[in-house]
Amino acid sequence: MSNYATTSEERDDRFGSGLAGAIVLHLALIGGLAAVAIFEHVHTPHWGENTASIGAIQASMVSAIPLPPKAAPVKDSVLASEDVTPTPQPPPKEATQPPPKPTDVLIKAKTPTKVPKVAPIETPVPPKHPQPAPVTPKAASGDAATQLPQSVSQLKNGTAALTVQNRVFGNRYAYYLRIVANAVNQSYATYSGQADPNASMNKSVTLLFDIQRDGSIANLHVENHSGSSTLDTAALRAIQHLDNFPQLPEGDHITIEYKFDYRQQ
Amino acid sequence: MKSIRAGKNVSLFAVLFASIAVPSMHAQDWFHLETSGGATRxxxxxxxxxxxxxxxxxxxxxxxxxxxxxxxxxxxxxxxxxxxxxxxxxxxxxxxxxxxxxxxxxxxxxxxxxxxxxxxxxxxxxxxxxxxxxxxxxxxxxxxxxxxxxxxxxxxxxxxxxxxxxxxxGGGVSGIAETKIYYSKRTGTGKEIWEMDYDGANQHEITHLGAISISPRVSPDNSRVAFSSLGKDGFQIKMYSLLLGRLVNFTSAGGTNVSPAWAPSGQQLAFSSSRTGDPEIWISDPEGRVAHKITSFIGPDVSPTWNPKTGGQIAWISGRTHLPQLYIMDADGSGVQRLTDGGYATSPSWSPNGQFLTFAWDRKYGPGAPGGQDIYVMEIASKKWIQLTHDIGPCDFPSWSPDGRHIVFANGNGAHTRIMSMLADGTQKQALTGAGSDMPNWSWK
CATH class of the missing domain: 3.40.50.10070 (TolB, N-terminal domain)
Incomplete structure (x- = not known):
């Protein structure tokens, strides 16, 4: 017991001397830091007091801030896109050779020199229904790269982009295309609710249709399937349920490409 | 030394403040405005x-x-x-x-x-x-x-x-600024058929019969007005040529003949006639010949209106279940469908695109029941309806404009009835005439 007491006293002693040492060390450290800071404060030049031109800051007025023009990101063109290029379709699986039929099994005949018959490798039959082809950005042809959408609108479920194939018409009658885009977007806002959100997420469908001279719609069809049938149907219905557009200001018909991107915001 | 400490304090305070303030700012920053259809006018x-x-x-x-x-x-x-x-x-x-x-x-x-x-x-x-x-x-x-x-x-x-x-x-539909509205106006003892521009200007009298003439309906080509007139042999359908400026022939028959309605082709006229005893819907040509009956129900059948898009359907009011209700049927009398589930429905008018019916309806009809007669629009496919008029007194005789964006109707009691127009969603109501005007009908073009 007494032994224990002495050791504890010894420990206290050692602790006291250590504490004093630490305090001294810390004070020295703080003092050193302060000395360095004061030295720095005194000897480094203050803001704006450059010895060459004391107290003179030159500022010149500009009429506008020359910010770079902000352009809407172009989705279709790989050259100007901010988005990551979609990953290409995985390479097709190599057709595996069908297992040999029992009749094909070669029975060793007396003439082993004969070349054994090999069953013909079946070429995969092309699917009957058109398969959804992923939208591949066409960067190779300059034509596709210059074809920017006439109007891109942010909607509740993603974006809708209108492209008119006749560029001259698009420039000359921009107001007409605004009316078309407005009508389609309003209709799509109603019908996009019918698209299945899970199946349609981040998919896009491209429709193609003609506007006739009298403003009626013809030749409506899906150009690029999205892979989600509900999204395809919703986009088709949005256009089918439109009454009419105003009659064309010029020409016999125009062809409109409409792309709906489905995205939850 | 002091200045440095002060600087440290300030920076510490700034960091603390930022760490406190950032979440609240973040929460406030992300509000999202959205227009109803993503479309703007x-x-x-x-x-x-x-x-x-x-x-x-x-x-x-x-x-x-x-x-x-x-x-x-x-x-x-x-x-x-x-x-x-x-x-x-x-x-x-x-x-x-x-x-x-x-x-x-x-x-x-x-x-x-x-x-x-x-x-x-x-x-x-x-x-x-x-x-x-x-x-x-x-x-x-x-x-x-x-x-x-x-x-x-x-x-x-x-x-x-x-x-x-x-x-x-516009949406491919031509404007209505050149259209006319025909209506029945109280003149002294009787009522005559009048015409005005769609905005209420240029009101003038068309007929001068000195009788009580009601429910004018202009033909799709704006050449004739059919209406119902009370003479010595009861209510008869009359036909007035706007080109000749006089009455033209329309075969009269016994009983009460009211509420004519033009087929969109202009080749047929539907109306209600009680020539066989019970008021039924009849169809004839514009001269009143080859009339044939298309309804056979006990109870009155009145106020037919054609589907202007197809010309293949007729909506009308039938009293077969005591109180008048809104029905539609094919133009040969088949395929009868009831649209209203109760109340007191009158005077339907079919929208030009064939999608909607507008009609006057008192949904809580009966002694001591609340509510009054107001204008409603019903989508035929879904039977969903909306109420367009509220708290402006009894409203009746709605009629669609040819662009499908406007409805004209009569508002008020008895001699105080005036004609008002509104957008088909119930906004922009405005009075077109003073008191004494009733039963408006918007021309087809």
Whole structure:
């Protein structure tokens, strides 16, 4: 017991001397830091007091801030896109050779020199229904790269982009295309609710249709399937349920490409 | 030393403050505004037209106010208030500076402008519509109008110019500024058929029969008006030619014959007749010949209206279950469907696109029941309805405009009945006539 007491006293002693040492060390450290800071404060030049031109800051007025023009990101063109290029379709699986039929099994005949018959490798039959082809950005042809959408609108479920194939018409009658885009977007806002959100997420469908001279719609069809049938149907219905557009200001018909991107915001 | 400490404190405080403040700022920053359909109305500015040769001041005022009123009433545009438009009055394409119009506060997407002149008692109006957002090719169209100078022709030119703008910018449906409304007006002891412009201007009497003439219905080609008139042999269908300015033949029959309705082809007329005892729906040609009955129900069948899109269906009011209800059927009398589930429904009118019916309905009909007679619109496919009038007294006799965007109806009690119009969503209600006018019918074009 007494032994224990002495050791504890010894420990206290050692602790006291250590504490004093630490305090001294810390004070020295703080003092050193302060000395360095004061030295720095005194000897480094203050803001704006450059010895060459004391107290003179030159500022010149500009009429506008020359910010770079902000352009809407172009989705279709790989050259100007901010988005990551979609990953290409995985390479097709190599057709595996069908297992040999029992009749094909070669029975060793007396003439082993004969070349054994090999069953013909079946070429995969092309699917009957058109398969959804992923939208591949066409960067190779300059034509596709210059074809920017006439109007891109942010909607509740993603974006809708209108492209008119006749560029001259698009420039000359921009107001007409605004009316078309407005009508389609309003209709799509109603019908996009019918698209299945899970199946349609981040998919896009491209429709193609003609506007006739009298403003009626013809030749409506899906150009690029999205892979989600509900999204395809919703986009088709949005256009089918439109009454009419105003009659064309010029020409016999125009062809409109409409792309709906489905995205939850 | 002090200064450094102070600096440290400040920076520490700043970090602390930031760590506290950032979450709340973050929460406030992300609010999202959304328009109902993602669609906006076209914002259009209407300049005061520039006076040219002669002294067109009086006509110019009529023209400017009529054009502004027409475009406002169209229900298609977001009209820039006249207080916000630039002071300049450009008269020609060369005189307009579109930047002035597309900038705030006007912020117009489209500008209508032009000039008015009088030369040799002719009123000459040049009208232009420009796309203010298209600096390269601003002009949408230009029109010149040349009419004998009068206040009425100034108004008609404004109507035509407005219709032209609506046709170019609207949903492919032409405007209604040149359409007419036919109605029944109390004159002394009887009622005559009257006609007015769609905005209530230019009211004038059509028939002079000295009888009680009600429920006028104009033919799809605007050449004839069918109506029901009370003579010595009861209510009979009468036919008035607007081209000849007199009554033309319509075969009369026994019983009460009321509520005529034109088929969209103009070759058939449906009406209610009690010639066989019970009021039923009959169809005849426009001279009243080859009449045949298409309903056979006990109880009155009245107020037919054709589907103007297909001409293959008729909506009407039937009292087979005691209180009058709204029904539709095919034009041969088959495929009967009941649309209203109760109350007291009267006077249906079919929308031009065939999708909707508007009718007057007292949903809580009966002694001591709350509610009154109001105008409703029902989508036929889904049988969903909305109420368009509220708390303005009894409303009856709705009639669609040919563009499907407006409804005209009668409002008020007895002798105080007046004619009002509104957009088909129930907004922009305005009175077109004073008291004593009833049973409006909007022309087909």
């Amino acid at each position: 076209i914002r259009i500015a209407v300049a005061n037209f520039k006076p040219q040769a002669g002294d067109p001041a009086a006509y110019k005022h009529t023209f400017d106010t009529t054009l502004f009123a027409d475009l406002t009433a169209a229900g298609l545009f977001d009209i820039v208030s006249k207080d916000m438009i630039p002071q300049s009055t450009p008269g020609t394409q060369a005189e307009i500076s579109l930047a002035q119009w597309s900038a705030a506060p006007a912020s117009a997407a489209m500008v209508a402008f032009g000039n008015v002149g009088v030369a040799n008692d002719r009123l000459v109006v040049n009208g232009f519509l420009d796309d203010a957002k298209n600096a390269q090719y601003p002009q949408v169209f230009a029109k010149q109008y040349n009419e004998a100078a009068s206040d009425d022709s100034a108004r008609q030119i404004a109507h035509r110019f407005a219709d032209e703008i609506i046709a170019r910018l």
